[in-house]
Amino acid sequence: MLGFLARRVGQTVPTLLFVSVLIFGLQQLMPGDPALILAGEERGDPTVLAQIRAELNLDKPLPVQYGLWLWGVLNGDLGFSWRIREPIAAVIAQKLPVTLQLGLMAFVIAVAIGIPLGILSAVRKDTPLDWGANAVGLAGLSLPNFWLGIMMILFFSVQLGWLPPSGYVPLTEDWRRSLATTIMPAFVLGSGIAAVFMRHMRSAMLQAMAQDYVRTARAKGLAEKVVVLKHALRNALVPVVTLGALELGTLLSGAVLTEQVFTIPGFGKLIVDAVFNRDYPVVQGVVLVTATLYVLLNLIADVLYVLINPRLRHA
Amino acid sequence: MPDGGLVTAAAPAPPRGESPSRRALRRLVRHRAAMFGLAVVLLFIAIAVLAPLVAPYDPTRTNWTAIRRPPSELFWFGTDENGRDILSRIIWGARASLLAGVISVGIALAAGVPIGLAAGFLGGWVDVLISRFTDAMLACPFLILAIALAAFLGPSLENAMIAIGVSATPIFVRLARGATMAAKVEDYVEAARGLGNPRWRIALRHILPNIVPPLLVQATLAIASAIIAEASLSFLGLGQQPPAPSWGSMLNTAQRFIEQAPWMAVFPGLSIFVVVLAFNLVGDGLRDALDPRQR
Numbered sequence: 001m002l003g004f005l006a007r008r009v010g011q012t013v014p015t016l017l018f019v020s021v022l023i024f025g026l027q028q029l030m031p032g033d034p035a036l037i038l039a040g041e042e043r044g045d046p047t048v049l050a051q052i053r054a055e056l057n058l059d060k061p062l063p064v065q066y067g068l069w070l071w072g073v074l075n076g077d078l079g080f081s082w083r084i085r086e087p088i089a090a091v092i093a094q095k096l097p098v099t100l101q102l103g104l105m106a107f108v109i110a111v112a113i114g115i116p117l118g119i120l121s122a123v124r125k126d127t128p129l130d131w132g133a134n135a136v137g138l139a140g141l142s143l144p145n146f147w148l149g150i151m152m153i154l155f156f157s158v159q160l161g162w163l164p165p166s167g168y169v170p171l172t173e174d175w176r177r178s179l180a181t182t183i184m185p186a187f188v189l190g191s192g193i194a195a196v197f198m199r200h201m202r203s204a205m206l207q208a209m210a211q212d213y214v215r216t217a218r219a220k221g222l223a224e225k226v227v228v229l230k231h232a233l234r235n236a237l238v239p240v241v242t243l244g245a246l247e248l249g250t251l252l253s254g255a256v257l258t259e260q261v262f263t264i265p266g267f268g269k270l271i272v273d274a275v276f277n278r279d280y281p282v283v284q285g286v287v288l289v290t291a292t293l294y295v296l297l298n299l300i301a302d303v304l305y306v307l308i309n310p311r312l313r314h315a
Numbered sequence: 316m317p318d319g320g321l322v323t324a325a326a327p328a329p330p331r332g333e334s335p336s337r338r339a340l341r342r343l344v345r346h347r348a349a350m351f352g353l354a355v356v357l358l359f360i361a362i363a364v365l366a367p368l369v370a371p372y373d374p375t376r377t378n379w380t381a382i383r384r385p386p387s388e389l390f391w392f393g394t395d396e397n398g399r400d401i402l403s404r405i406i407w408g409a410r411a412s413l414l415a416g417v418i419s420v421g422i423a424l425a426a427g428v429p430i431g432l433a434a435g436f437l438g439g440w441v442d443v444l445i446s447r448f449t450d451a452m453l454a455c456p457f458l459i460l461a462i463a464l465a466a467f468l469g470p471s472l473e474n475a476m477i478a479i480g481v482s483a484t485p486i487f488v489r490l491a492r493g494a495t496m497a498a499k500v501e502d503y504v505e506a507a508r509g510l511g512n513p514r515w516r517i518a519l520r521h522i523l524p525n526i527v528p529p530l531l532v533q534a535t536l537a538i539a540s541a542i543i544a545e546a547s548l549s550f551l552g553l554g555q556q557p558p559a560p561s562w563g564s565m566l567n568t569a570q571r572f573i574e575q576a577p578w579m580a581v582f583p584g585l586s587i588f589v590v591v592l593a594f595n596l597v598g599d600g601l602r603d604a605l606d607p608r609q610r
Binding site for chain 1: 448451452454456457458462463464465466468546547552566569573580591592595
C-alpha cells in the first residue's frame with residue numbers, strides 16, 4: 001500500500017510540472033506585447049515599456065521567465081491581476097468558496113438523482129422504467145447546461161416568480177436566501193453529472209448482478225432487496241465513488257457557464273470576466289488552480305479506490 | 316449493451332463468413348435509436364448545406380417593423396431584437412455548429428491519433444513523455460482549457476474550432492495509445508514483424524486499421540461535445556462573432572430579452588439539444604455495434 005502511494009505521488013509530480021509548462025506556454029499565444037497592454041496611454045514611452053518588461057521579467061530569456069514564474073507559483077505567488085492590481089491568489093481565494101458551495105450542492109443533487117436512477121434502471125433492465133431512465137440520462141448528457149439555466153429562469157423566476165433569476169447571497173449572511181439563489185444553478189450544474197452517474201451506476205450494477213456471488217446470494221434464498229443493496233450495490237459503488245472525484249472537471253467547466261447565466265460571482269465568472277478584460281494572468285491562474293485541484297483529486301480518487309477495494313488493498 | 320443506449324433489437328445469428336465491418340453495419344442498422352439519431356444528423360446536415368435555399372429570409376437582414384415578434388405564420392420561430400427571422404438564423408447557425416463539431420474533432424483526430432500511435436507503438440521514453448503531457452492536458456477541464464486557448468488566440472469561429480480541437484486532442488492520444496498497446500501484442504502484428512515488415516508499415520498498415528472502431532465511437536461522441544463547446548464559447552462571446560448567426564450567440568442575446576421574448580431562447584437551445592442528442596444516439600449505437608462482446 002505504501003509502495004503504491006509513493007509510486008502514485010511520484011507520478012503526480014511530473015504531471016504537475018507538465019501542467020505548469022502548458023499553462024506558462026499559454027502566455028506565449030497571447031497576441032501582441034503584454035507591456036503594450038499594461039502601459040495603456042503611455043505605450044509610446046520606451047522607458048515605461050522597458051520598466052514594465054523588467055517588472056514582469058519579460059526582458060529575460062524564456063526558460064528564465066518560466067523558472068521565475070514557477071518559483072513564484074511554488075511560493076503561492078500567482079502574479080497580480082492586470083485589471084484590479086491585486087494578487088491573483090487572493091482574488092481566487094475570495095471567489096473559490098462561492099463555487100465550492102455551488103459545486104457541493106450540485107454534487108449532492110447529482111448523487112441523489114443519478115445513483116438511485118442507475119440502480120433502478122439496472123434492476124428493472126429492459127422495462128419501460130429502464131428505457132425512461134436511459135432516455136433521461138441521454139437527455140441530461142445532451143442538454144447544454146446554460147440553456148437549461150435560461151429555461152429554468154424563464155419558468156421558475158419569470159413565469160412562477162418562485163426564485164430569484166440571478167445574484168448570490170453568502171451562506172453566512174442568510175442561509176435561506178443563499179439557498180434560494182443557488183438552488184437553480186446547483187440543479188443545472190448537477191443535472192449533467194447526474195446523467196453520467198446514472199449511466200455508470202447502471203453499467204456497474206449490471207456487471208455486478210451478473211457475478212457469481214450474486215447468484216450465490218440468490219441461491220441462499222436471500223430477499224431480492226438484500227441481494228441488490230447489500231451484495232451487488234456495495235461492489236458496484238466502488239468504481240462509481242472514484243468516478244465522483246473525477247467529475248470535478250465537469251463541475252468546474254459547468255460552473256463557468258452556470259455562474260455566467262445566474263450572475264454568481266464565483267470562480268467560473270472570474271475566468272470569463274478576466275477573458276473579457278484581457279486580464280491574462282488571471283486566466284492563467286484560474287487554469288493552473290483548476291488543473292492542480294484536478295490532479296490532486298485524481299490522486300485522492302486512486303488512493304480511495306485502493307482503500308475501498310480489499311482485493312487491491314492487500315495486493 | 317455495456318452502458319446505457321436505448322432500445323436494441325435482439326440480434327439474430329450472424330451469417331457465416333461475415334466480415335467484422337459488415338457485421339457492425341448490420342447491427343448498427345438494427346439499432347433503432349442510432350438510426351433515428353442518424354436520420355436527425357442527416358437532416359441537420361441537409362439543412363446546413365441547403366441553407367441558402369431553405370432559409371425563408373436573409374439571416375442578417377434587420378427589420379425594424381418586426382422587432383421581437385412572437386412565432387406566427389410569417390415568422391415560424393418569431394423574430395429577434397433586430398427583427399431578424401429566428402428560423403433563418405437557426406438554419407444558417409446549423410452551418411457554424413456542425414462545421415465546428417466536425418472540424419474541431421478532425422483537428423483532434425489528426426493530432427491525437429499519430430501521437431497516440433507513436434506512444435503506444437514505440438513505448439519507452441517517447442511513451443513516458445507523451446503520456447505525462449497528455450495527463451497534464453487532461454488535468455485542465457475541457458471547456459476551461461478551450462476558453463483559455465480561445466481567449467489567448469482571440470475571439471472568432473476559426474479560433475474556437477482550434478481551441479476545441481486542441482482541448483479534445485488528449486482524449487484521442489490516450490485512446491489511440493491504449494488501443495495500439497493492445498493491438499501490438501496480437502498474433503497478426505507478430506506475423507507482420509516476422510515477415511520483415513518495417514516498423515512504420517506495421518504501425519500504419521496493420522495496427523492503425525485495427526484501432527479505428529474505438530476511435531470512430533469516440534469521434535462521434537466528441538462531435539456532440541464539440542457542438543456544445545462551440546455553442547458555449549459563442550455564448551460567452553468567444554466563438555462566432557455577430558452579426559453572423561450561431562446558436563450559442565443567439566442564446567447570449569436571448570438571455571437579455573427572456574421576459575419580453577422567450578421564443579428567442581427556446582428555439583436555438585432546442586436545436587443544440589436535438590443535434591447533440593442525435594450524435595450521442597449514433598455514438599451509443601456505434602459503440603454497441605462495434606462491441607466485440609456482442610458477437
